[in-house]
Amino acid sequence: MSGGGLVQGRTALVTGAAQGIGLAIARILWEHGAKVVLADRNAGLAAQAAEELAAGERVSSFGCDVTDEEAVAAAVAHAADRFGGLDIMVNNAGITRDATLGKMTLADFEAVVDVHLKGTWLGVRAAAAVMRPAGAGSIINISSLSGKSGNFGQTNYSAAKAGIIGLTKAAAKELAARGVRVNAVQPGLIRTAMTAAMPPDVFAAREADIPMKRAGEPHEVAGAVLFLASDLSSYMTGAVLEVGGGRLM
Numbered sequence: 001m002s003g004g005g006l007v008q009g010r011t012a013l014v015t016g017a018a019q020g021i022g023l024a025i026a027r028i029l030w031e032h033g034a035k036v037v038l039a040d041r042n043a044g045l046a047a048q049a050a051e052e053l054a055a056g057e058r059v060s061s062f063g064c065d066v067t068d069e070e071a072v073a074a075a076v077a078h079a080a081d082r083f084g085g086l087d088i089m090v091n092n093a094g095i096t097r098d099a100t101l102g103k104m105t106l107a108d109f110e111a112v113v114d115v116h117l118k119g120t121w122l123g124v125r126a127a128a129a130v131m132r133p134a135g136a137g138s139i140i141n142i143s144s145l146s147g148k149s150g151n152f153g154q155t156n157y158s159a160a161k162a163g164i165i166g167l168t169k170a171a172a173k174e175l176a177a178r179g180v181r182v183n184a185v186q187p188g189l190i191r192t193a194m195t196a197a198m199p200p201d202v203f204a205a206r207e208a209d210i211p212m213k214r215a216g217e218p219h220e221v222a223g224a225v226l227f228l229a230s231d232l233s234s235y236m237t238g239a240v241l242e243v244g245g246g247r248l249m
Contacts, residue, residue, distance in 0.1 A: 005033030006230040011083040013037045013075060015066050015123060016093030018045035020192040021142065023053075024218035025090055025225045030054060032226060035083040039064040039075045041093070066093045066119030076126040085134060088229045089127035091120040091164075092142040096194060098153045109156040116160035117167070124171050128180060135179040140228045141168050142221075145188045145244050161186075165240055172238035181237040183228045188244025189215045211246030 012029045016022040017038035026049075030036045035058045040046035043063025050061040060082050064075040079086050095115050097108035120141050131137030146154055147161025165184055172182040189195060189206050195215070198206075207215055224241045227233055242248070 005031065006226060006232065007088065008033030009035075010087035010229075011035045011037075011079055011085050012088035012090065012229065013039060013079045013086060013127070014090040014092055015039045015064065015075075015119070016041075018042050018049045020194065021187065021190060021218045021221050022090075022092040023049055024222040025092060026059075027053060028219065028222040028226050029088065029090075029229060030059060032230075034088065034229075035059070037062055037075065037079040037082065039066075039093075041065050066091075066122060067114045069122055072119070072122040072126050076130060080130055086127060086130045087137055089123060089131075089137070089139045090142070090225060090229075091123040091139070093119055094142070096154070096157055098157070100153050101155055104156065112156035113160045113163075116157070117163045120164050121167055124167065124182065128171070128175055131180045132175065132178045137180045138229045138233075139171070139175075139180065139182045140225050141182070141184045142225075143168070143184045143186045143240065145186050145242065145248050148186060148242075149248050168240070169238045176237050181228075181233070183233070183236060183238065184240045185221060185224050185228070186240055186242045186244065187216065187221045188242070188247045190221060190243075191215045191217055209247065210244070211249070214245065216243060216245060 012034045014026045017026045018040035026036050037060045038046045038050045039062045046061040050059045062075045062078045064071045143164040144161040146158045150158045168184040
């Protein structure tokens with residue numbers, strides 16, 4: 001993109017960026033002038049996505065398991081070394097291991113909480129370590145409307161996504177005086193590979209419950225992230241933006 005964008009010249013790191021919502025976020029930040037690091041557990045897929053996005057122009061990829069403290073720190077260091085700092089951190093990486101309480105294993109509960117909640121905490125902490133001395137920065141955590149209402153068969157996912165809201169607000173209070181903002185986005189039903197795996201009748205029933213009568217698209221979540229990353233939201237911290245077509249109003 002030539003000319004000025006909403007995040008022109010800033011450096012962004014997006015986790016879980018190889019596909020879906022994460023890739024849409026990376027794309028819109030890049031389109032608005034940011035230098036973007038696409039971090040993902042699947043390093044090969046992240047590299048491919050980065051190449052397809054911009055062929056090396058203002059973009060880089062990095063293999064990162066967000067549950068690994070050293071890997072998250074290394075991803076932040078890569079962004080700072082490659083592009084000269086870190087202005088925007090988007091903690092998006094996620095997995096699902098759905099099952100009812102009676103059938104869910106402890107391993108499935110821990111895996112989901114580790115990726116979503118611990119992974120987000122590690123991302124916030126690592127980004128803050130760079131942003132605090134700079135006196136500026138925007139951290140955006142991706143929660144979910146399931147963290148507001150709870151979803152059947154998702155005690156692990158719903159708990160983790162609710163925890164991200166508490167983490168966001170606590171971190172926002174700690175970092176506000178240092179010029180670092182921390183906000184969250186709660187997507188509803190969005191068309192991704194994850195939701196494509198849902199039985200068609202279940203997906204249709206979910207859509208019918210949404211006032212706008214449709215699922216959202218990844219770029220619609222990305223737009224809210226762009227807003228929180230930019231100076232348009234300069235007086236917002238600890239906020240939670242719902243992107244769900246009116247679901248759970």
